[in-house]
Amino acid sequence: MMAWITNVPDGGCLFQTSFLGQLRWGTQWPPWQVVGLAMLSAITVFWLYARQLPDVTRWARWVLPSLRALAVIATVIMLGQPTLRQRKTIGTPGRVHFAVDVSSSMLVTDDRNDGTSRLRRAAGLIGGDAGQQGWIDRLRSTHQVGVSAFHDAEVVPIGSTGLGSDPADADAGQTMAIRLSQFDGGGTSLNMPLSRFLSDHQIRTRADDLSAETSTTSDDESDRARQAIVLMTDGRSTDTSAAIETAQRLSSAGIEVFVLGMGSADQRPDFGVTRVSAPESVAADGVLNGSVDVVSRGGKNAPITVSITSADDIVWSQQIVPRRDGVTPVPFQINVPELADQWSTTSGKKQSAVMQLSAAVQSDAENRLTENDVYSFRVIANRNDRRLLVMDGSSRWEIRYLRNLFQRDPNWHVDTRLFGPGTDTPDVARDDSEDAIPATAEAYAEYDAIVLGEIPPEQWTDSDAERLRQYVSRGGGLIVLDGRLDRVMTLVDQNLGDILPVKPAYRPPPRFGATPDPDRQSPQIDGPESIRPEQVAIDLPLFQLADDADLSQRLWPQLPPPQSARAVSTAMDAEVWATITDSKGKSWPWMVTRLFGSGRVIYLASDETWRWRYKVADQIHSQFWNRLLATVMPASYLSDDGYASIGTDRIDYGPEDDITIAARLRNADGQPVADSTVDALLYQDDQLVTVIPMSIDNPDRGTFLATASGLNPGRYDIRLRASGFQEDVLTATSPIWVSDRLSDEWADVSLNEDGLSRLAGSQPPQSRPSSQGQPTAENRDGYFHESEADRLLEALRPLSSGQVIQKDHALWQSWPWFVLVMSLLTTEWLIRKRVGLV
Numbered sequence: 003m004m005a006w007i008t009n010v011p012d013g014g015c016l017f018q019t020s021f022l023g024q025l026r027w028g029t030q031w032p033p034w035q036v037v038g039l040a041m042l043s044a045i046t047v048f049w050l051y052a053r054q055l056p057d058v059t060r061w062a063r064w065v066l067p068s069l070r071a072l073a074v075i076a077t078v079i080m081l082g083q084p085t086l087r088q089r090k091t092i093g094t095p096g097r098v099h100f101a102v103d104v105s106s107s108m109l110v111t112d113d114r115n116d117g118t119s120r121l122r123r124a125a126g127l128i129g130g131d132a133g134q135q136g137w138i139d140r141l142r143s144t145h146q147v148g149v150s151a152f153h154d155a156e157v158v159p160i161g162s163t164g165l166g167s168d169p170a171d172a173d174a175g176q177t178m179a180i181r182l183s184q185f186d187g188g189g190t191s192l193n194m195p196l197s198r199f200l201s202d203h204q205i206r207t208r209a210d211d212l213s214a215e216t217s218t219t220s221d222d223e224s225d226r227a228r229q230a231i232v233l234m235t236d237g238r239s240t241d242t243s244a245a246i247e248t249a250q251r252l253s254s255a256g257i258e259v260f261v262l263g264m265g266s267a268d269q270r271p272d273f274g275v276t277r278v279s280a281p282e283s284v285a286a287d288g289v290l291n292g293s294v295d296v297v298s299r300g301g302k303n304a305p306i307t308v309s310i311t312s313a314d315d316i317v318w319s320q321q322i323v324p325r326r327d328g329v330t331p332v333p334f335q336i337n338v339p340e341l342a343d344q345w346s347t348t349s350g351k352k353q354s355a356v357m358q359l360s361a362a363v364q365s366d367a368e369n370r371l372t373e374n375d376v377y378s379f380r381v382i383a384n385r386n387d388r389r390l391l392v393m394d395g396s397s398r399w400e401i402r403y404l405r406n407l408f409q410r411d412p413n414w415h416v417d418t419r420l421f422g423p424g425t426d427t428p429d430v431a432r433d434d435s436e437d438a439i440p441a442t443a444e445a446y447a448e449y450d451a452i453v454l455g456e457i458p459p460e461q462w463t464d465s466d467a468e469r470l471r472q473y474v475s476r477g478g479g480l481i482v483l484d485g486r487l488d489r490v491m492t493l494v495d496q497n498l499g500d501i502l503p504v505k506p507a508y509r510p511p512p513r514f515g516a517t518p519d520p521d522r523q524s525p526q527i528d529g530p531e532s533i534r535p536e537q538v539a540i541d542l543p544l545f546q547l548a549d550d551a552d553l554s555q556r557l558w559p560q561l562p563p564p565q566s567a568r569a570v571s572t573a574m575d576a577e578v579w580a581t582i583t584d585s586k587g588k589s590w591p592w593m594v595t596r597l598f599g600s601g602r603v604i605y606l607a608s609d610e611t612w613r614w615r616y617k618v619a620d621q622i623h624s625q626f627w628n629r630l631l632a633t634v635m636p637a638s639y640l641s642d643d644g645y646a647s648i649g650t651d652r653i654d655y656g657p658e659d660d661i662t663i664a665a666r667l668r669n670a671d672g673q674p675v676a677d678s679t680v681d682a683l684l685y686q687d688d689q690l691v692t693v694i695p696m697s698i699d700n701p702d703r704g705t706f707l708a709t710a711s712g713l714n715p716g717r718y719d720i721r722l723r724a725s726g727f728q729e730d731v732l733t734a735t736s737p738i739w740v741s742d743r744l745s746d747e748w749a750d751v752s753l754n755e756d757g758l759s760r761l762a763g764s765q766p767p768q769s770r771p772s773s774q775g776q777p778t779a780e781n782r783d784g785y786f787h788e789s790e791a792d793r794l795l796e797a798l799r800p801l802s803s804g805q806v807i808q809k810d811h812a813l814w815q816s817w818p819w820f821v822l823v824m825s826l827l828t829t830e831w832l833i834r835k836r837v838g839l840v
Contacts (some may be wrong), residue, residue, distance in 0.1 A: 016774060021757055028083030028812075029462060036082035043078050044071035055839075062465045066830055073826040080814040087810050096228045096802030098141060099148040100128060101157070101195035103235035103264070106187030106373070107751045110236075112266045120264040127262075129179025138163060138178065143227045144802040149178045154189030155657050188657075190238050192245035192761065196259070200252055216509045229803040230258040233761075236265045237754030240382060241576045245612050246761050253763075258801070260784040261762040262794055265753040271367070272299040272751075274374030275327060278361050282652060283382035285413050286342040286355065290381060293331045294361045297374070298749065300322040308332050308395045309685060311360050312341055342383035354640055356382040356432035356653060356737055371751060378423070379655055379740060383764055389415045389448055390631070393439060394455030395422040399695065400483060400609040401455060405623055417449075422458035430461055439466070446473035450635045453481045455609070456489040459496055467497035474501060475599025476672035478702070479634030482605045484568040486526065491568070503576035503596035504605050507569045527567045530582045530608075532559045533592055538580035544629045561622070564610035582607065597702045600666070600674040618655075639666065641734040646722050648682075648736045655740050663736075665722055666703065668774050674704025679725040691718065693695040713740045761787045 027033055041181055051067040058066075108121040118126075128149060130136030141147050148162040161178045231252070239245065249259045273296065280292035303326045309319040324330040338357075345355040361377045369375070390408055394401050397420055408414040418437050422429035432441035440446045446469055456471075474480050482502060484490045485523055491506040499505065507525055535545040535558060548554045568583050569590050580593035595604045614623045639647035647666040655661055663682045667675040680696040691713075696706040720736045723729070762784035786794040813819050 007676070019775065021820050024087045025813075026085045026087055028085055028814075029081070033082070036079060039079035044075045046706060047071050058837045062833060066833055069826050069830040069833070073830070076819070076823045080647060080819065082814075084390045084813045085810050086813055095146055096143065097146045097148075097799070098229075098798055098801065099150065099199060099231045100137070100151065101194075101199070101231060101233050102128070102151050102160075102182055103190060103233070104151040104155070104158075104182065104185035104188070105153045105190040105235075105238070107190065107236050107238050108264065108373070109187055110265065110751050119187065120236060123788060124262075124264055125179040125182040127234070127788075128182065129176045131179075136176075136179065137581065140795065141798070144799065149182075150195065151182055151185055152191070152195040153185075153187070154194065155718065157195050158185075174326075179573065189240075189706055190235065191241055192233065192235065192237070193241045193248055193299070195233065196231065196245055196248040196252060199257070200216045200248060200255070203229070203252075203255060203257060209276040222468050222648060228258075229256070230260055230798060230801055232260045232262060232798070233758075234262045234264060235758070236751070237261075237263060237758040237761075239754075239757070242757045242759040242761060243756075247703060249763075251760055258784065259762060260786070260794060260797065261758045263753050263755055263785065263787045265751075265788075267753040267755050268300075270370045270752060272371040272374070273298045273306055273324065273363055273365055273367060273369055274371065275361050275363055275377035276374065276411055278379045279331075280381055282380060283354070284338055285493060286383040288338050288412055290336045290338050290341075291333070292334045294320065294377075294712060296324050296330045296332055297328070297750075299752075300328070300329050300368075300370075302367055304365055305366040308365050308366070309362050310334060310336065311362065312357065313344060317359075318340065338383055344603070345383065356640075357381050357383055377740070382653060384413075384638075388413050389417070390451050390453065391440075391446075391449045392416065392418045392453045392455070393457055394420055394453075394488065395485075395487075396420065396424060396455075396458045398455075398485065398609060399612050401453075403612040403615070403623065404453065407620065407627060423463060440469065443469050443472045446470065446478065447476070449473075449478065451479040451481065454490075455483045456487045457487045457493075459489055459626045462493060462496070464497050469503075470498070470788050471501055471598075472641050473673070474601035474603060476668070477600035477616045477636040477666070479601060479631070480603045481630065481674050482603065483609045484534075484570075484605065485564060485609045488526075488568070491570070501598055501603055502605055503573050503603055504570040504591065504607075505573060507571050525569045525790040527569050527582065527584045527590060527607075528566065530563050530567050530584055530590075533561060533580055533582050534589075535580045536557060536578055538577065539593075541634070542579070544626070544633050546579070546629075547625070559665040562613040562616055564608035564613065565611075567608040571593070571603075571609060572729045576807075579604075591604055597700075599761060600668065600672075601636065604630065604634050636666075638733075639664065640736045643732065643734040645669070645727060645733045646734045647726070648720060648722055648734045648735060650720070650738055653738050654711075656714065657715060659711070659740075661713070661738060662694070662721060663694070663710060664699070665706045665708075667706070667722075667727075668725060674702065675724075675726070676701035677703050678727070680706045681723045682710070683723055684710060684713070685721065686716055686718050693723075700730050715740050753787075755785075755787075760784075798819045 011197075027036065029036075048067040048071040051070050052063065055063055055066065101714040102121070102124050104121060108124070109119050111117050111119050123131075125131075126136070128136055128138060129636045130139065138147055140150070142163050151160055160181050175191040208474060249839070252259055271453065275294055276297045277295040278292060279295070280290065283289050294310070296306060296308055298306065303323065305321050305323050307319060307321045309316050311317065318334050320332060320334070322332055341357050342355045342358075345357045356379070358380050361379065363375055365488065392401060392405060401418070405416055405418050408416045409702075417432065419427075421427040421437070421439075427437045431438040434441075434445075440448075446452075452470070452473070470480070480501070482490060494502050494505055535555075539545060540555065541551075545558070546554050549559045563582070569591065572578060572591055572594050573596060576594050577651060578591045578594050581589040582592040583589055590607065592607045593604065594607075595602060597603075611623060611626060614626070637651035640653075641648050645668055649664055651662040651664075666683070667678055667680065669675050676698055682694040682696055684691045684694065692710070694708045694710055696708040699705040699707045714738070718738050720738065722734065723731045724732060786797075786799075
């Protein structure tokens with residue numbers, strides 16, 4: 003990007019050397035045409051000459067046509083007007099790089115009679131405008147010049163000229179100006195070009211040092227070229243502080259930083275939307291709460307109508323009198339159900355909908371900038387219902403608090419089934435009634451998670467166990483709460499042993515209700531001291547009780563321990579996430595987990611987390627159980643077709659963001675598929691844009707991950723392609739949007755003289771007009787307004803002590819060329835006379 007010298011000759015140069023110079027052509031004919039015509043003429047003359055020669059010696063038959071052909075070549079080449087250009091550099095040239103801001107705010111026209119944009123005026127300064135010579139042409143004889151364009155995503159090289167380069171070079175000023183004018187906006191990052199220039203300078207410096215080590219002589223410090231970078235921008239950047247730090251590092255490296263402010267510092271009469279704060283997703287039957295940030299600058303402080311539309315229908319509206327010259331947050335509240343139905347693409351109960359909304363402002367006040375009048379945003383209407391099923395044999399305290407906790411949460415629907423002796427349902431049914439447990443695998447699949455307590459083992463059949471087994475293996479989440487009755491261990495021995503991650507420390511009695519045998523029963527831990535997370539799980543969000551990790555680890559031993567816990571041993575493929583310590587100091591598993599098919603099972607050896615509410619209410623208990631359910635539940639995917647689920651970490655991205663794509667594959671039986679080759683296909687307007695290979699994430703769950711980046715703004719639809727699956731089977735589609743994120747760019751488009759002056763190392767003088775004032779003689783270090791462009795150019799001239807002396811030799815008009823042609827013809831005449839042809 004920062005290449006300073008272009009050594010590639012243009013179309014008018016046949017060759018160049020450091021010794022002779024450059025051979026150039028004065029006509030419009032390209033060199034190959036001139037040389038080709040000369041060679042064709044020479045061959046023709048040679049053939050005709052040789053045919054007409056009488057009987058002469060053999061050497062004369064070859065020499066005479068060759069001399070005539072050479073004379074013809076020299077004569078035809080004269081038509082191309084060959085010129086030898088020689089250059090000599092005196093002194094040390096300076097290096098200047100112009101970095102032009104091509105962000106959206108540079109497209110503003112300001113209050114100028116000619117109506118040109120800031121970017122067009124900057125391009126005019128670079129390449130020339132209205133008959134005036136541009137900076138490239140004015141500096142080319144004394145400086146090496148480079149030009150680049152930048153915004154918040156990248157730095158684009160435009161061109162460069164070498165010291166003394168010819169105006170006809172391909173990267174001359176006019177060509178660079180045209181390329182600059184073709185950019186169509188983006189955000190602003192002042193640190194982007196500075197950091198890139200610093201990086202390239204460091205690379206060049208290391209290369210120069212390596213060259214100096216292998217060289218017998220080295221240049222003095224005074225012979226090194228002085229360098230400068232000039233930022234041409236309006237200064238509306240979100241990373242000015244970082245840019246100032248980088249500018250200081252450049253200054254330490256001997257590189258000067260100049261800034262040319264483009265535009266007017268006066269406030270333009272404008273109102274618009276700078277940002278919409280809204281959640282990423284909301285329950286499909288809930289309420290969407292958020293706020294719209296309305297900016298009002300300049301002009302009269304008139305009422306503004308703020309509205310939110312969905313598919314051209316106004317769903318919310320409010321009139322406000324905004325804060326003058328500032329941002330006014332306007333809260334809104336919208337009922338989701340009708341919107342969710344409007345944006346639904348399927349009737350499936352588990353399918354979410356992406357609501358595409360727009361916030362807009364309207365007023366009779368003067369508005370000179372309309373680009374920020376509308377702000378588009380999207381919210382997912384979650385239709386997953388987040389249903390929880392709780393099954394237990396009694397209404398113990400843990401169950402009561404859990405039921406109350408999630409029934410108060412509008413994002414959850416809780417079904418509680420208490421059955422067995424001592425409850426209102428002594429004998430449980432299996433049907434669609436209110437007190438029945440699910441009778442089919444499809445009924446179980448309606449739930450995101452199941453909490454299984456100490457249900458009566460005699461009322462839990464093998465069919466119930468099989469349906470629960472299918473539910474977990476297909477991605478369901480199961481939490482098992484053990485207690486004092488030892489019923490869970492009986493279920494383990496009876497028909498749940500392959501699902502649960504634990505087994506009894508001692509074999510339970512063969513039948514519930516029989517006389518307990520202390521030697522056979524799973525023992526109970528009385529008076530355990532504390533619960534401690536294991537190292538393997540300490541970093542999981544589930545165990546983060548505080549924002550600070552060290553504080554979180556100190557809080558766990560301080561939680562009220564349960565009065566009793568079940569002593570268990572772990573299954574071979576289980577993982578212990580937390581332990582409990584008995585009175586003798588022995589550690590026992592307290593939280594144990596395992597993956598079963600595509601689902602996860604978590605076992606808790608006690609049922610007394612409700613004690614954590616002591617003095618702090620729901621502060622810890624609620625957080626723990628919400629995160630526990632989030633851990634055990636299957637990952638949330640935006641789209642599911644029964645075989646494939648697909649989703650992303652967000653739906654709105656910026657052009658520089660990485661997009662995480664997650665997918666899960668299942669076969670017809672609902673079992674995870676991990677041995678398939680999976681690709682994520684990104685479509686835009688039904689056209690395939692890119693194919694991204696996905697890597698396996700968790701073979702036990704059949705999940706895959708991929709990352710996409712560098713996408714242009716617009717909407718994309720993500721689909722899957724997997725080996726072993728027909729294309730018409732994988733129909734799941736997840737949409738994403740890549741936006742240009744220009745809300746900050748349009749918040750204020752006036753010239754930021756204060757920020758640019760701080761970047762250049764000085765404050766603007768109070769005596770200077772705020773915008774487009776007359777040039778002053780006052781020294782303001784490296785900051786100049788565009789009206790002072792000539793002063794900036796004069797400040798750049800001292801960087802170079804070098805000069806190029808250029809001299810052109812018209813070979814086709816020179817006496818040596820004439821002597822060459824005449825010598826060839828004379829030699830031919832003398833030979834003809836000797837062989838008797840004259």
